[in-house]
Amino acid sequence: MSFRRADWDADAYHRISGPQFAWGQRVLARLELRGDEVVLDAGCGTGRLTSLLAPRVPAGRVIAIDRSAAMTRSARTLLPDEVGVVQADLLALPFRGAFDVLFSTATFHWVLEPAGLHRQLLAVLKPGGRLHAQCGGAGNLARLHARMHVLMADARYADRYVDWREPWCFASPEGTTASLAAAGFTDIHCNLQDAPTPFADEAAYREFIDRVVLADYFTRVGAKEREEMLDVLCDAAATDDAPYTLDYVRLNMTATRPA
Numbered sequence: 001m002s003f004r005r006a007d008w009d010a011d012a013y014h015r016i017s018g019p020q021f022a023w024g025q026r027v028l029a030r031l032e033l034r035g036d037e038v039v040l041d042a043g044c045g046t047g048r049l050t051s052l053l054a055p056r057v058p059a060g061r062v063i064a065i066d067r068s069a070a071m072t073r074s075a076r077t078l079l080p081d082e083v084g085v086v087q088a089d090l091l092a093l094p095f096r097g098a099f100d101v102l103f104s105t106a107t108f109h110w111v112l113e114p115a116g117l118h119r120q121l122l123a124v125l126k127p128g129g130r131l132h133a134q135c136g137g138a139g140n141l142a143r144l145h146a147r148m149h150v151l152m153a154d155a156r157y158a159d160r161y162v163d164w165r166e167p168w169c170f171a172s173p174e175g176t177t178a179s180l181a182a183a184g185f186t187d188i189h190c191n192l193q194d195a196p197t198p199f200a201d202e203a204a205y206r207e208f209i210d211r212v213v214l215a216d217y218f219t220r221v222g223a224k225e226r227e228e229m230l231d232v233l234c235d236a237a238a239t240d241d242a243p244y245t246l247d248y249v250r251l252n253m254t255a256t257r258p259a
Contacts, residue, residue, distance in 0.1 A: 010070040012211045014046040016204075019197045023250060024049040024105040027134045028056075036060045037100035040124060042090060042133075043067075043107025047075030047083075053103060054083050060100070065093070091116050095124040102131050109136035109168045109251075114176070118183035128259040131185065137192045137251025138172040141213060144246060147236055148217055151229050160220040167216045176253055185255035195248040205244035206234050213246070 028049065033039075036059035044050045044064035054062045063084040066072050072087040079085060088094055090111050102121055111117040121131055152161040171179075173190035180188045199205040210218065210230055218226045237244050 007070045008068045009211060010046050010068070010074040014048065014074060016208055016211060017045070019248070020106045021048050023134060023195060025052065027105050027132070028053060031101070031103060031132045033057060033101070038098065039101045039103055040065065040095070040099045042102055042104040044075050045071050047078040049105065050075065050079055050083060054080065091120060093120050093124050097124070097126050099125050100129050102129065102133070104133040104135070107135055108133060109140070109170055112169050114169060114171055114179050115182065118179050118185070122183045122185060122257055125257040127257060129257045131253065131255040134250050134252050136168065136170045137249045138170050140170040140249040141247060144209065144213065144233070147233055148214060151232060157221060157225060171251060173251065176251060180253070180255050184257070186258050187256040190251065190253045193250045193252060195250050196242065196245050197248050198242055198245040202234050202238065202244060205237055206230055209233060
């Protein structure tokens with residue numbers, strides 16, 4: 001039996017993913033475009049950010065992909081017809097040498113095989129094509145995850161997590177640089193960026209960690225246990241120096257496929 005979430009709740013994510021959208025806007029603002037490029041948005045989610053990317057290439061085209069069926073359905077509803085929307089796994093991309101730019105935010109940390117991912121990214125780019133991306137990096141959400149792991153070891157819940165494997169890979173700049181180079185990229189630049197993210201109140205914090213950050217953990221417990229665990233996590237967050245703040249860390253990366 002799989003204990004990972006079957007799929008994302010696209011409607012909820014679209015409504016509460018303000019932090020991811022804000023980071024993505026800043027990453028997009030740093031991306032230099034002529035306006036005629038063919039761009040792949042890898043991990044488009046519900047298409048909120050793609051809707052800002054597409055107008056920046058009026059003489060080009062954007063293809064948006066996501067592994068989630070729910071997300072791609074939502075993106076297809078939101079985005080104009082000229083934006084292609086494809087359900088695809090980043091480790092099995094159905095393109096080769098097709099894109100001038102590969103853009104991605106808040107996605108690559110969900111791929112547990114960085115070396116395979118980076119080979120796929122190189123393969124879909126044209127010679128001279130650029131990677132411009134951001135995802136969760138080393139230390140991302142360390143405080144919240146440490147608290148969750150204490151709960152997972154509690155006698156009330158421990159038997160549910162005996163074979164637990166983290167569903168993400170929060171990589172370092174050094175490891176990412178080495179992996180991108182091994183895949184064949186050049187002109188590689190990677191760095192970490194702290195992005196502490198406050199929430200207005202307990203209710204907003206609780207919904208976000210429940211629906212987004214910890215959803216995979218909670219697939220292993222029932223509704224009553226889930227609420228018990230959320231109570232403990234929210235009580236702890238209330239006592240932090242900045243209450244109800246998530247300690248996000250972002251990994252920025254740019255690289256080029258040799259011409």
